[in-house]
Amino acid sequence: MSQRLFEDANQAFHYSRARPSPPANLITQSINYLNEKILPNSNSKWQLAIDVGAGTGQCTRLLQPYFEKIIGFDVSEAQVNEANKGNSFLNVHYAISEAESLPLPDDSVDLLTACQCLHWFDMQAFFKEAQRVLKTDGVLAVIGHDVPKLYSTDKQELPLTNLLYDTFHGDILKPYIQSDRLELLHNGYKDIEFPFAQVSRENVHTDLKTTAEDCIELIKSWSNFQSCVQNDHSTAMALINDLQQAFISHFNQESLSKIEMIARRNYALILCRK
Ligand SMILES: C[S@@+](CC[C@H](N)C(=O)[O-])C[C@H]1O[C@@H](n2cnc3c(N)ncnc32)[C@H](O)[C@@H]1O
Numbered sequence: 001m002s003q004r005l006f007e008d009a010n011q012a013f014h015y016s017r018a019r020p021s022p023p024a025n026l027i028t029q030s031i032n033y034l035n036e037k038i039l040p041n042s043n044s045k046w047q048l049a050i051d052v053g054a055g056t057g058q059c060t061r062l063l064q065p066y067f068e069k070i071i072g073f074d075v076s077e078a079q080v081n082e083a084n085k086g087n088s089f090l091n092v093h094y095a096i097s098e099a100e101s102l103p104l105p106d107d108s109v110d111l112l113t114a115c116q117c118l119h120w121f122d123m124q125a126f127f128k129e130a131q132r133v134l135k136t137d138g139v140l141a142v143i144g145h146d147v148p149k150l151y152s153t154d155k156q157e158l159p160l161t162n163l164l165y166d167t168f169h170g171d172i173l174k175p176y177i178q179s180d181r182l183e184l185l186h187n188g189y190k191d192i193e194f195p196f197a198q199v200s201r202e203n204v205h206t207d208l209k210t211t212a213e214d215c216i217e218l219i220k221s222w223s224n225f226q227s228c229v230q231n232d233h234s235t236a237m238a239l240i241n242d243l244q245q246a247f248i249s250h251f252n253q254e255s256l257s258k259i260e261m262i263a264r265r266n267y268a269l270i271l272c273r274k
Pocket of ligand 1: 054055056057059073075097098114116120121122
């Protein structure tokens with residue numbers, strides 16, 4: 001069974017502000033892997049890429065330079081609406097669809113990406129659907145990252161290094177983690193078997209500048225935080241207030257947007273060839 005957790009327009013708004021695009025080199029690696037067996041057209045572009053569980057388009061838009069047409073599919077209308085608001089590319093489109101049942105013909109897709117979402121799908125149904133829509137030698141690229149750790153801007157550990165991780169798994173939000181699927185993600189999908197002829201796995205980490213304000217936005221984009229808001233609004237707001245105070249007192253700075261740090265994410269990239 002797939003999961004429905006990103007249906008709320010408010011969450012889609014926080015999502016589009018808070019979630020990073022995957023590192024561009026993971027996309028170029030996926031393109032290079034595709035290029036090993038399928039060459040682009042005479043205009044140096046491949047025909048069709050699709051990004052499933054596209055959210056608000058974090059990964060979808062990175063595919064724009066390489067394909068004649070890119071479609072980001074998401075099951076949530078709110079996410080698709082938010083993605084459309086931020087889309088200015090003529091060759092990028094967004095549409096509502098389950099990843100397990102795509103409105104595309106057999107053997108039609110060069111590259112299929114699934115970023116930060118595989119764990120929400122009915123995986124066996126999705127793998128079957130990926131095999132159906134991919135061209136021979138087409139590539140499924142699965143990308144996922146863990147909860148970021150926080151470092152000082154010169155990359156030293158902080159007393160707050162594990163703050164996001166501890167909040168995610170802490171007493172308040174833990175009851176709202178709606179499945180053990182997130183463990184699969186946070187383990188870099190290493191426990192998942194990908195039923196494809198050729199599979200290549202890689203792990204990289206990225207360091208991105210962030211602020212305490214960004215961190216609060218990120219927490220607000222989490223599905224477990226949004227569930228907490230719906231079930232126990234005052235506890236969710238108190239959690240945000242406590243986190244804000246933790247940043248303010250550690251950095252002795254009242255303005256969250258002026259508290260700068262590094263967010264380190266560990267990414268897994270799994271490339272599967274049909
Ligand atoms: C954590 S978000 C990832 C969004 C984006 N790909 C990113 O990298 O930030 C997961 C997304 O998967 C979508 N989703 C969950 N189950 C789905 C399914 N079965 N088919 C399509 N989309 C699904 C959710 O609506 C949500 O937008």
